[in-house]
Amino acid sequence: MSHLLIVELPGGNDTDIFAAALHAGHRFTLLTADARHYRAQAEVAPWLARAEAVIEVPGFAIGDAMASIASCKFDAIVCLQDLRIVETALIAQALGLRHLNPATASLARNKAAVRSRLADAGIAQPPYAVTTGREDLIATVDRLGLPLIVKPVDGFGSQHIFALRDAADLVLLRALAGPVAAGPGDYGLGVAAQGQLLVERLFDGTLIGCDTMSADGHHVLLGVNEKLFYPPPSFAICGGCLTTNAGQFGALESWLFAVLDAIGFDHGAAHVEVMLTADGPQLVEVNPRLVGARIPRLISAARARSAHADLIDLHLHGRLPKLTPPMHAVTRWLTAPRAGRLAAVTVQQQSDPALVEVMLLARPGDTVRPPLDNADRLGFVMTCGTDRAAIEALAERIVEATHISVVPDGIDLSGSG
Template sequence: MSHLLVIDLPGGNDTDILAAARNLGHKVSFLTADPAHYLAQSEVAHELADAAIIPVPGFELPGVIADLLERHADDPFAAVLCLQDLRIVESAKIAQALGLAHLNPRTATLARDKAAVRRHLEAKGLPQPPCLEADGPEALLAAVAAIGLPALIKPADGFGSQNVFALRHEADLDTLRQLADLVAAGPGHYGLGVAARGKMLVERLIEGQLVGLDTMTARGEHRLLGVNEKLMFAAPSFAMRGGCFIANAGQFAQLEASAFALLDAIGFDHGAAHIEMMLTRDGPVLVEINPRLVGARIARMVSAGLQRSIHADLIALHVEGQLPPPVDRAHYVTNRWLAAPCAGQLTHLDIPDTADEPASFTMMARVGDMVTPPLDNADRLGMAMTWGYERTLAETRAEQLLAETRMVVAPV
């Protein structure tokens, strides 16, 4: 049994890493600036029942590290695990102070600034789409004018496809001028005690097939686990409607080389990463590098595709420095997200039974919740997932599961 230090949870409610630690017999200490956020959710609180919760109001890092060093001396931690963008820099610095394997603080800091990543890669000889930072409405409008259409606006420290805006037509520019103050303000606060920095990134909008590449790295050695071909909801949404994760059995040599070159360029030395690329006629173009395991329950797709627990693999990576074994046959996992047709209250929900088939249905929303059509990933209600060695069958069944779902939203 190892002692794991887990720092916050992805989405503020995804307990899969805790379940994996429990199933492996590990002891967990859970570090957060906002324990009330987790304990107010009954299912999350249940998963945390056996964990030692370490509250750190304000998350002042010097004091946090001093406290953890004392705890480490009495009951040593074997690994620091953080699957949450908001605390990946702090987790890197904590792991460094404890002498534990983790992504290094310099790269963690770089990866949390999307504009800095673009500049860094350009300087390393890896061409990037034109981009500019903007601080305030006037700077935002000037940056958009300089980049030209089509353009994309997103927070420089954002995540989860939230607060992202696409500008394709002159009419979009008129709307931006009216809403420049609001857009430039960004998300303001991310929750869990973390405020947004307030800087927006304006870059050239790249069209093509969006893919996610999931990797693990052990002391500089990279492994591509698989590729997720993503589908989007209709514009102006930036939420993912679904996708197909394909386990890597050696069929992604070009993408693998591109991903590994990006990781090497930013000095990514240890941990999981989720890299998004746009496949264009001129080749793959980087969208962003996320220095943590893929979120939004998509890690369950990776587990199904690899036919083992990716969270258990992440624990082994940090505790033992061990990379997951390669697979010898491509396995397909399809997901489709349930979304509200209008804004209102979810008053009825009946989802299909998937107990006797290679499929699952995970709900995030509950009857009584206020819901809205999906502008970003946080607005999605639930996920149907299917898997097998035949891609077409998996995709067809995932669509059927959504069609068989009975949902009623009372408009407000």
């Protein structure tokens, strides 16, 4: 039985890593800046009761807590949260545990720095620039020319992203340049955004998510998730189809692994987003952790084994997962038809064996709106099988048959008024 140090939770409430640890017979401790955030959630608190300990470090001032962390004798450390990946790498280095090295962890948290490193390694990059402030943003957009995408250099989760495709978008940008240039401000967990924006070429093509695991500089591609978006101006993903890697992605693997090698990615999981264009693959970004938004469940369904268990094994023993037979797994997301407060979500019962699960993430009373970014999604439908068209059709039928009731703000949902 091994003792795992788990650093924060992805999404602030995703306990799948806890479940995988306990299922494999391991013990775990949670390291967090705010234990109250987790204990206040009815679905998370019972999992904390099963932890060996919860180490709370206000402000995540790790240097002040290293002695107490080291005294717990951990066998591995796992982080699925972008905002803590650098501190986790430093803790791992201090404790002699397998993890992504601190230099690459820091590099991967700056999208512009990644582009610069790849260019130095001879991997072609699109036109891009880093901007600070309203006037710099407008001048940079004018200089680079359309189409462009604007996003925080340290962003994640497809949030705070703006696409500039035509003259109308430029008019809107000039009207909103001040707030856009200010960026997200605060990412939560007490982490402030850097305040810089990356402006880069916007490519047409097929967006894919490539999920990899690495050990001692050797890489394995687990699968490729082809993503679908809601119509512009939304940047939310409405679903995707993950296809397991059974050796059919040779050319893509070579390119992906060259990217990972160029930034010194030596250990851990990575979620690499790539736009497949008529001129070949174009990097969108490298996320130095396992994919979020419950997509590890998609990987697990398609590979018929737990992605979290593989990640734990990677950090404990340095073992890379093996490739699995060809399989598809599909998601389709549920979203609000209008802005307001969520009253109810009614899902029709299904008995199709290809249905993996229907999961609701939002609760009655939550403020909701039609999807502008991924934070607006209410839940998902997941299906799996060898016939891609059939499982996609099944997922879409379930979404279409789901009734989502939204009421205006101010309506009493308690039934007492």
